[in-house]
Amino acid sequence: MAEQFFGRGAATPDQVRTQAAPLFERLCLIGAGLIGSSIARAARAKGGIARSIVAHTRRPETLDRIRALGFADVVEPDAARAVAGADGVILCVPVGAYAGVMREIAPHLAPGCILTDVGSTKGSVIRDLRPLLPPGVHLVPAHPMAGTEHSGPDAGFAELFEGRYCILTPLREGDPAATERVAELWRRCGSMVERMDAETHDKVVAIVSHLPHLIAFTICGTADDLAEETREAVLRFAASGFRDFTRIAASDVDMWRDIFLNNRDALLEMLARFTEDSHALARAVRWGQADFIEDRIRRGRRIRRGLIERRQA
Numbered sequence: 001m002a003e004q005f006f007g008r009g010a011a012t013p014d015q016v017r018t019q020a021a022p023l024f025e026r027l028c029l030i031g032a033g034l035i036g037s038s039i040a041r042a043a044r045a046k047g048g049i050a051r052s053i054v055a056h057t058r059r060p061e062t063l064d065r066i067r068a069l070g071f072a073d074v075v076e077p078d079a080a081r082a083v084a085g086a087d088g089v090i091l092c093v094p095v096g097a098y099a100g101v102m103r104e105i106a107p108h109l110a111p112g113c114i115l116t117d118v119g120s121t122k123g124s125v126i127r128d129l130r131p132l133l134p135p136g137v138h139l140v141p142a143h144p145m146a147g148t149e150h151s152g153p154d155a156g157f158a159e160l161f162e163g164r165y166c167i168l169t170p171l172r173e174g175d176p177a178a179t180e181r182v183a184e185l186w187r188r189c190g191s192m193v194e195r196m197d198a199e200t201h202d203k204v205v206a207i208v209s210h211l212p213h214l215i216a217f218t219i220c221g222t223a224d225d226l227a228e229e230t231r232e233a234v235l236r237f238a239a240s241g242f243r244d245f246t247r248i249a250a251s252d253v254d255m256w257r258d259i260f261l262n263n264r265d266a267l268l269e270m271l272a273r274f275t276e277d278s279h280a281l282a283r284a285v286r287w288g289q290a291d292f293i294e295d296r297i298r299r300g301r302r303i304r305r306g307l308i309e310r311r312q313a
């Protein structure tokens with residue numbers, strides 16, 4: 001695949017990285033929280049990604065913090081000015097903000113510029129960005145499968161994407177060279193790149209990411225309701241099971257509201273399947289069907305242990 005971008009007989013990506021021009025002359029990050037600041041830090045730490053990095057954010061206190069952290073060459077509060085002259089732009093804001101941001105930046109995107117993103121949903125991103133795409137600007141939707149429950153510019157780190165997948169969902173009419181350049185960006189950040197269609201992506205992440213978050217947020221509330229009923233500080237007794245299970249419930253409100261609202265159909269489908277499966281287990285518990293219960297536990301153990309062997313846990 002690298003041949004598409006580097007050309008036949010050209011240097012390998014590794015040789016290019018250590019030699020000459022970086023992938024982007026001016027890479028603009030719209031939003032520089034956990035993910036945006038991690039990209040900037042990785043670009044600085046690993047080299048060969050961007051000659052200069054522009055970070056845009058709106059809030060004055062975040063602007064000051066990004067300046068103090070020093071991972072961007074330019075910190076720009078105006079989105080239109082931030083993207084002007086950039087050959088790469090990465091949207092790193094909650095997916096519900098995409099349409100508004102795109103309306104602001106579209107007239108200022110340079111012809112030939114690559115517009116990509118890191119959003120956790122892909123169908124909605126294509127729906128919101130494609131109609132506003134100026135001619136000559138290449139859209140390459142992307143989603144790094146890496147993160148933490150922390151947010152904001154202080155939370156980022158250069159190694160976040162190492163050994164993690166990044167999923168690209170290129171448009172049917174998309175430019176293969178632009179797709180390859182974004183793939184190379186993620187490889188240089190240390191990721192493994194996969195491509196799939198947006199619909200498949202949204203189903204996959206609904207089960208492996210969005211549903212677990214929905215359940216974690218919910219179980220915290222359920223435990224808290226019980227505390228009110230029993231007048232007992234239930235959560236005081238939460239040992240490692242509850243703590244491990246609910247780590248992700250500390251995640252950002254805006255980000256997760258937008259994900260739930262923008263992957264509605266796939267999330268509801270996975271929730272319905274999960275509900276059906278948990279009802280089956282509840283029925284076995286009610287009727288004392290030990291074999292069924294054991295079978296479910298064994299299967300869960302096998303799957304979880306498989307994750308550890310593949311070093312994803």
Ligand SMILES: NC(=O)c1ccc[n+]([C@@H]2O[C@H](COP(=O)([O-])OP(=O)(O)OC[C@H]3O[C@@H](n4cnc5c(N)ncnc54)[C@H](O)[C@@H]3O)[C@@H](O)[C@H]2O)c1
Nearest residue numbers: 031033034035092093094095097119120146147148151152
């Ligand atoms: N956190 C994760 O684990 C994770 C992982 C993969 C992908 N993502 C995706 O990455 C994107 C960013 O998430 P994050 O974790 O970096 O969030 P974050 O909250 O750490 O950072 C988002 C930043 O965007 C800024 N912002 C919000 N709306 C804006 C707007 N309209 N214009 C300019 N700036 C705006 C916020 O002030 C914040 O600084 C989201 O789309 C999310 O779905 C997150």
Ligand SMILES: O=C(O)C(=O)C[C@]1(C(=O)O)C=C[C@@H](O)C=C1
Nearest residue numbers: 120144145146147148149209248
């Ligand atoms: O590790 C975490 O805290 C995360 O929530 C990361 C996580 C995930 O669910 O795996 C969250 C959302 C993303 O879109 C990708 C990764």
